[in-house]
Amino acid sequence: DSVHYLIIVNSATTLSAVRTGKVDILDNQTLQTAQQMKISNPNIVQQAEPATQADTVEPNDSLAPFNNLNVREAMQMALNLPLINSTYYNGTCSPDPSTMTSNFMTGWGFPYSQWPAALQAQYAYNPTQAKQLLAAAGYPNGFNTNIIVDSSGEQDLIQIVQSEFAAVGINMSITTMDSASWISYVLLSHKETGLASRAGNGGWLGFTYEPIQEFNPFVTGFFANYTVTSDPVIDAASAKALAATTVGGLQSALTDANKEIAQQHFVISLLQPNIYSFCQPWVKGYNGQISALTASPGLFPGLCGFYQARFWIDNSLEQ
Numbered sequence: 506d507s508v509h510y511l512i513i514v515n516s517a518t519t520l521s522a523v524r525t526g527k528v529d530i531l532d533n534q535t536l537q538t539a540q541q542m543k544i545s546n547p548n549i550v551q552q553a554e555p556a557t558q559a560d561t562v563e564p565n566d567s568l569a570p571f572n573n574l575n576v577r578e579a580m581q582m583a584l585n586l587p588l589i590n591s592t593y594y595n596g597t598c599s600p601d602p603s604t605m606t607s608n609f610m611t612g613w614g615f616p617y618s619q620w621p622a623a624l625q626a627q628y629a630y631n632p633t634q635a636k637q638l639l640a641a642a643g644y645p646n647g648f649n650t651n652i653i654v655d656s657s658g659e660q661d662l663i664q665i666v667q668s669e670f671a672a673v674g675i676n677m678s679i680t681t682m683d684s685a686s687w688i689s690y691v692l693l694s695h696k697e698t699g700l701a702s703r704a705g706n707g708g709w710l711g712f713t714y715e716p717i718q719e720f721n722p723f724v725t726g727f728f729a730n731y732t733v734t735s736d737p738v739i740d741a742a743s744a745k746a747l748a749a750t751t752v753g754g755l756q757s758a759l760t761d762a763n764k765e766i767a768q769q770h771f772v773i774s775l776l777q778p779n780i781y782s783f784c785q786p787w788v789k790g791y792n793g794q795i796s797a798l799t800a801s802p803g804l805f806p807g808l809c810g811f812y813q814a815r816f817w818i819d820n821s822l823e824q
Contacts, residue, residue: 508813510798523549523783530791530816532782532798535659535705536597539781552782552793559603559711559777560659560704562652562666565697566771567733570648577770578627579638583673584666585630586776593662594778602628602774603711604767605719606759609777613716613756615763624767628774635673647674652700653691656681659705662775666704695731704775710766711777713795716759717746723766732772738765787822790815 511528513519520538522528524546534542539551562580564571571577581602590600599608606614617625639647654663663679670677677700682690684706691701702708709732712719720743721727725735739762746758766772782793791797797812 508809508816510809523785526785529785529788530783530798532780532793534781534783536594536778536781539783542783548786550784550786552784552791553597553779554782554793554795555598555607555609555713555777556707556711556780557713557795558707558709559607560662560775561702561708561710562704562773562775563701563709563732564773565695565699565701565731565733567735568698570642570644570650571699573642574769575638575642576644577773579635579642579673580670580675580773581628581770582631582635582638583669583675584773584775585669586628586774587630589662589665590776593665594776598776598778600776603777604763604774605710605712605723606716606763607711607713607777610713613759615760615767620767627770632669632673639674644674647676649676649678650699651678651680652702653687653697654679654681654701655684655687655703655706657684657706658703662704663702666702666775691731692729695733697731701731708775709772710774716755719759720746720762723762723771734771736765736769736771738762785823787819789817789819 513522519528519531520542523531524542539553542549543551564577564580566572586602587600590596590598601608601617603617604615608616608618639645652663654660660681667677667679687703691697709722720739722729722732723734723736723739724730724743725740742758742762742765745761746755749755749758784791794808794812796806796808798806798809
């Protein structure tokens with residue numbers, strides 16, 4: 506007859522409440538947390554689905570050295586995505602890079618499987634070629650930079666990026682900020698002069714939401730365009746999408762933007778991991794639906810009423 510929506514600030518307290526049956530459903534959890542929960546509470550039902558966005562490293566494309574395409578391509582080649590998948594994610598996600606639209610959005614965008622071989626090669630792990638590209642850009646000895654990271658994200662993943670960048674001469678120091686400060690400093694104020702990332706909380710590629718909204722982070726002058734991308738092809742594709750009167754017209758515009766973003770390396774792709782939901786066995790009708798429980802910071806889940814009206818309790822199983 507009712508749903509009690511709890512806001513618990515401390516994650517350890519939240520997980521304890523799930524383990525003891527005091528909370529029925531918890532979503533948006535990492536692989537590491539899911540593995541721990543499977544050991545401690547194997548009876549809890551787990552749902553896995555691709556995250557709503559891929560993890561990324563976002564350069565300020567308006568400033569040197571990141572305004573040089575060779576530098577951005579070198580950064581991508583420095584990252585061993587298949588190894589990150591097999592080791593960090595235990596092989597649970599796709600090893601493929603993303604462009605703007607998620608590879609999982611069948612029939613939309615420009616999925617990795619459709620990329621020409623020459624473009625796929627630009628995303629393959631190749632530290633030797635990465636060093637050559639840096640030299641061609643005027644950085645034969647690499648360069649120093651900084652990354653602003655959301656402290657609630659996956660710091661271990663950022664350290665892997667740091668190590669792989671260092672192997673080609675890109676020495677990246679790490680500065681962490683709490684989520685509110687990161688949003689204010691990076692997303693809203695665009696004060697970062699190097700790199701930024703919210704790894705573990707989603708990035709600026711692999712979008713799974715409405716196509717029209719996917720353009721916005723790359724449109725010139727958009728408030729959340731914190732990579733400071735300004736590209737006439739993307740701007741034209743966005744205008745084309747807004748003017749489209751057919752599904753095919755919208756798909757064509759989205760493909761145009763995806764191709765340009767993939768070719769120009771405006772954002773450095775990591776991977777699109779799974780996110781995990783936990784559900785007590787007595788709760789029925791829940792299958793990890795996005796926006797049924799959580800939403801962006803400060804927002805209430807937009808589809809909570811629709812989905813939660815379809816949840817029910819099997820009293821024969823409830824503790």
